[in-house]
Amino acid sequence: MMPNCEVYVVGSYGVAFWIVGEVPAPGETLLGSGFAFGNGGKGSNQAIGAARLGARCKLLAGVGDDKFGDEALQLWRAEGVECSAVMQIVETPTMAGIIILDAAGENRIITDPGANARLTATDVESFAATWKSPGILLTQLEIPVETAARALAIGKARGLTTILNPAPGRALPKEVFADVDILTPNQSEARILLGLDADDRHADADLAARLRGLGVGHVVMTLGTDGALIAGPEGLTKIASYPVDVVDTTGAGDAFNGALAAGLASGLTLADAVRRGTAAGALAVTKKLVVPALPDESQISELMKTRTACA
Template sequence: MLKTKKIIVLGSCNTDMLVHTHRLPAPGETIMGGDFIMTPGGKGANQAVAASRLGGEVTFITKIGNDIFGRQSLEVFKRENINTNFIFSDAEHPSGVALITVDKDAENCIVVAPGANKTLSKEDIDQCREIIESATILLMQLEIPIETVEYAAKIAYNAGVKVILNPAPASFLSTRLLQNIHILIPNIIEAEVISGVKISDGETAKKAADIIHQKGVGTIIITLGKFGVLLKEKGGYYNIPIESKIKAVDTTGAGDTFCGAICVGILEGMSMVESVGFANTAAGISVTRAGAQLSIPYRKEVETAKKS
């Protein structure tokens, strides 16, 4: 099948309801918060918007409810120049919602009510098979059913499409899934769950990457927060720092911005090290702003930041 230089993002679509507060509450505790923001979100949607804003040609595959949140999300994707032809609607389940609390240090805690996201099925993927098989990259996360992720990964991998998985939220992944993944982008917690290794420094991060590689993944990109990124590719390790002068306001959506940017870098022929650097710059801009999709930068902003 003729390949097109397109990114397919398969994943969740939520509406984020975000409250800023001085600190995160303890179990059973009620505290007074500050500003409230309601914005479009969901890891899949965030990554689709990021890839589109940064220059990628994006098709988003997701499922929304037949409600105001779903309709508002659909309009957002159209404004972001994302192909919405494969966004399914569920008449029985509401659109997904995420409740997010962000503290003064920009740390967050998130609870997701998946709604229609949890009904995105293998039968839905069958309706998208042709466009998946014709793409260059398939990017996925884990806020939709794991069997749907596994099914789509196998279809794409067998068609020669580069399969990228951001394994969030953290979950055990089967060997059959990992063997159909070209690039895995976990954070520390996700890498620990998949590898069984407690990550405390660069050496333990390398050990975790080695174990994940042995499970079948060719390239592993572990995001280490303020300590930067560990890239394992073709037997080599690369420690790629982040900009230390960045003052974080809200880290919500930073990982999604990073993943979308990685896809654009690869699509444009950047090396993996260059793609990670590009993604670090984009994610670094996003943490200086509140919200998930609201914080995602445009390509011109990233190019300006890299020059400064």
């Protein structure tokens, strides 16, 4: 792939409300602490993450015709994300999510998709008129499956490198996988894609092989503090993680995928782009709120230079 190609993101935007505490039982009210508000949505997070690492990034997302939608457009312009394709949909709210963090920093999330649910395949086709090959197409599943599938199909046909981050985890039509060059599930999402329980005990390597058997070019499974596993025609490669103090895991996957896309767009090999992705994911969990935690180039370089990755 030629270096310095563009990254095209088809995905979601939303606002998020965080609170630290335990999940209440039905009818129960509990006191929490540390309330915070921030920008979110996997598409937006990943686009910003890629742009902070130097990628030329264009975004298609749906937002409401409300104050949150207006603030999103301001955010993307400030971050250098090209957002002229974003759909601001009338009489529809911007996506909102509520995140409960426990004392260990693990999260539980519930969302209302709002305008993201009204992003269509036709919108993708209009956006695709701006795509150039070589390039990177990155999408996720906080938008309708048929919309993400159309983006992947067009990207594949145009000769782009297509990346599907299958989050949140859900079953997909089998024909989608043939249009995916790089699939980036976490361990539970990989199992859900295969129709298994999220905590199924099959080995990660076996699951990656089964996902490749569906027609995927490469599977890059994120393993949390254990790094990432790459499965491709050349075999398996384990990429180590970087040790950090975990504060909030919410944005780790988005930081990883944004850095992966930016790395590939700059001409890195898949393995090297995944290494930078693990570094970005590690840095993202050291702060609260996703967008403030997305690292820039200097932070990733410093981490990779000063800390040894751990298997």
